Amino acid sequence: MIDLNRRKFLATGAAAGGAFALPSLLSAPAIAQSLSGTGQVVVYDGGGAWGEAKNIAYFEPFQAETGIEVIRQPSGTVGSLRAGILAGQPAYDVANIGGSSIDGLARDGLLAPIDYGWFNAGDRDAFNPVAAGEHFVPALFYSLIIGYDADRFSSNAPLNWGDVWDVDVFGGGRSLATGAWGPDGGTFEAALLADGVPPDQLYPIDWDRAFRSLDRLKPEIIKFWESGAEAVQLIADRQISVGSAWNGRISGAQEQGLKIGGSWDQGILQWDAWAVPTGAANTENAMKFIAFASRPENQAVFAQNILYGPTNARAFDLLAPDRAMLLPTYPTQRDKQVVQNYGFWNAADAGQEANYARAVIEWERWLAGAR
Template sequence: MVDIVRRKLLQGTALAGGLAAARSLFPAPAIAQIPKGTGEVVVYDGGGSWGEAKRIAYFEPFEKETGIKVIAQPRTDTGAVRASVLAGAPRYDVTILPGGKAPTFERDNLLLPIDYGYFEKADLGAFSPVKVGKFTVPAIIYSLFIAYDASKFASDAPNSWADVWDAQKFAGRRSLMAGTWASDGGTFEAALMADGVDPSKLYPLDWDRAFKSLSRVKPSILKWWNTGAEAPQMIIDKLITAGSAWNGRVSAANEQGAKIGYTWNQGMLQYDTWVVLKGTKNADNAFKFLAFSARAENQAKFAQHILYAPPNSRAFEHVPSERAKLLPTSPEARKLQFVQDYEFWNTVSSNGKANNEIAVAQWERWISGVR
């Protein structure tokens, strides 16, 4: 499942309320309309509640404003996307790539540089904690954090990765994402923090120390999860009491009546990015769409329908405070977390392998008992 950028965060509920009051007294400045166009733009959908949120916040309003038809295409794996570009027939004009994979597309010359001419300057300056890049515009920010059975740990709950590793104090089985997901899974960072490494000093990762730490938690692991739905479901089914999970999955489960606790402490902020694939015949329409999706008001509407944080921090000016506090980049949550270093994960070592590849190779050796 699925790895953006945002603006200055509001400094609390009081300020948010003040801004809301101010907006009711003074009209907001007009947003420059994106020029009308013709034809279409083929955009990655993602499906489910994610696809529905994009339809409401981006696809339909963009069509209404510009006259450009949005063709929503379902998800396909990144290997197939890569192959389509190499074949000269990109599957999408605009797609979303995990932050940890986008650099490989850049390196292999599979993306078009973004034309920022249609973007509002105020929006461009507000992307935080991840900035826009030459080839990338952050699309969503989410957190890989500690989740636990709230009915099991009502008063004293796990609040750090060291607590997750401590199956004696916090009894029960565990689940972490399989290491074959490398940067996406956050398992190596979690292992190092469980061993006492401060988040600010994680990179470059100490592989030996990480695997020694993983060996300590391995006896408690029920399953190394591979899809975002697995971790919360195992907590709901009382198969595990704690582990890693994505905030959006946990929030969705809780909205359906689950009792999954979580902490933002030592959470890992991950992000996905919008990109325009090389070879597209609708590049100008693609850039217009990206400018539309970067607007603060549109990202706020998106966040009302799914709990992925808006990369444009100005969007928080338009998100109700009760909703905002559930988002991983709200001021209170943000200060407890760190952004994963995708530059490290994509650095190529002297053996010609990127750290993402090195992690997978070492994981396979470790899980089979060879390492």
Template sequence: MTDVRIGRRAFLRGIGTVAAGAAAASVTACGDDDAQPRGNASRSSKTLVVRDIGGAYGEANRKAVYEPFSKETGIRVDVVNIPRYAQMLAQIKEGRPQFDLIDIDMSALARFARADATLELDYDRLANARNAGIAESLLTSYGIGKNYWASVMAYRTDQPGGRAPRSWADFWDTRAFPGGRAMQSPDAGPPELEFALLADGVPLDRLYPLDVDRAFRVLDAVKDDVREFWVDGATPGDLLERGQVLLSSVWHGRPNALIKRGAPLAYQWNGARRQSSGFGIPKGARNVDAAYRLIDFALRPEVQSDFAQAYPMGPVVPAAYRYLPREAADLASSPEHLYTGFDLDVDWWVKNMEAVTKRWQEWARS
């Protein structure tokens, strides 16, 4: 089994032992092919093209990472928002990727590596990764983690009697918590087999390799109460706000705007499934040096803190928590959540995703 848990003691030590330590360039978000940089003529050594997902996440990158990096280095950062893995892989295989650096989840970076589409990272060029307390599972040959997020349970707080669910076992307890449920579809990420196993009593540190047969038997017990298998991050909050479901898995942070507006919603963190976005450098990248410089810049504790304040994803560098105000630190890698959740095993899912997804689709149709 691959140990993909955060090194909790090292992370907590890192939080407590920190040594404090050209004009701003434009950042262009490109959503269509015609607007994206093409060919050597449109790319200079002073321009770095980064692929990210855009939206609020891209805006947080612009504010916390790209613009400060450009101001310090004089390197302009352009952005392309290519949504599909297959499209990115095709560009790399053709030897003409439109991006020098990929910002994407670590599972996708593992898939790129299996397709021989990314460069092996030279950690001698990443000074801020050394002795920084970053989890070993995020220091891979094909990519390095940059921010944590988590899938957690969200629920309505206006339940009769004021009871609140405390675990995934409560999600499966339809007598104590009667009402509709919602869960993630494989179109949005790995099926939530881990939550079923936790509900059935499997300890956090014994989840992997997943007992797929057992997980589907547990899923059978709640299937009739699942009103929707959601495919995007906004849907769970909408379903909860409208009262169409009582409980739902959700990407932490996505319903925050609804909560701030007064919607009767809350999270519980027990059994949170942590994942990480990360950086990888595609083969054929035209500005590899600038890519390394941006990765190293983004791993500075203060930059990690700035990003976490702009977007609700947890730092991978524990020292960043020294810069975060307390009210902004309810994140996937927060010290209080390290012992209540687990890290998704990227290697297991990359190897088993196709088979599990096929079985899940057959289960959902049955």
């Protein structure tokens, strides 16, 4: 009963904070799981505005509701995560993993099966457009979109990848994510979309065509960006006029008053997931945390604090339209974008190399002029 009251309180609180509490949610199954427990849970933080949004939406309320202490652990890489699990001491109880890396870890038995018993009824099936899986639960959506100097292109702005490649109409330097990140920088998809490949025919990636397209833009590319922050900093410093950037970075810059525009058209929709490494010290607490972070009302608070899309689609019912329409998974926005096909990226090609690994090798060959 206490949980029920709290839940209601949260919904009202969210409404007062500018969000909508629609009847559909209030009439949802009434019994919420009690997640109370003891001890601690070590959770991937992420830092900066992202870490703060998680803290407000998940860490502090989880701690208050369950009595389980949340330890915020700085982010590592897939490589450090896998090594920790293999060595028998994973860095986190709850990891945050990019969608492109989930399959490989799960296939090798490095992720514990999610215990959906802790989930509130209805939450598991509400995940959309990516469903919750056996070993992972999507945590957030973000999109690799087109960012541009809004001072320079105030009337006629570059809207899609074709425009990014059109250096005659849209002058100035360019920057794309380094292809050494494989799928995570979206550079291969961007190159193909710019070359006129229809979104539904992107996969399997036509490597030759992608690199021919990159060849055409290369003279204008000042550099390939290496961190999410750099993509936007390059525009802010007027080093480039147009490039790829993550939507959260663009909106973050806009909130700070920087004149940077963004276009969702042909954006590459990506996602991260929560997962529990095999051998984590606090597995049960980790499952409880993920269940908590999968509740729509908590995801709505998260989306209030940072412009990453909720993965439990019912969170949209709790968000005011003017906030919801800024999110990458808002229906009209989502339809303009391409959901990145992690299935393709994890599949092995004929040479037995996973496509994400092949991307790195092809990229290095291209840089060396050996393609």
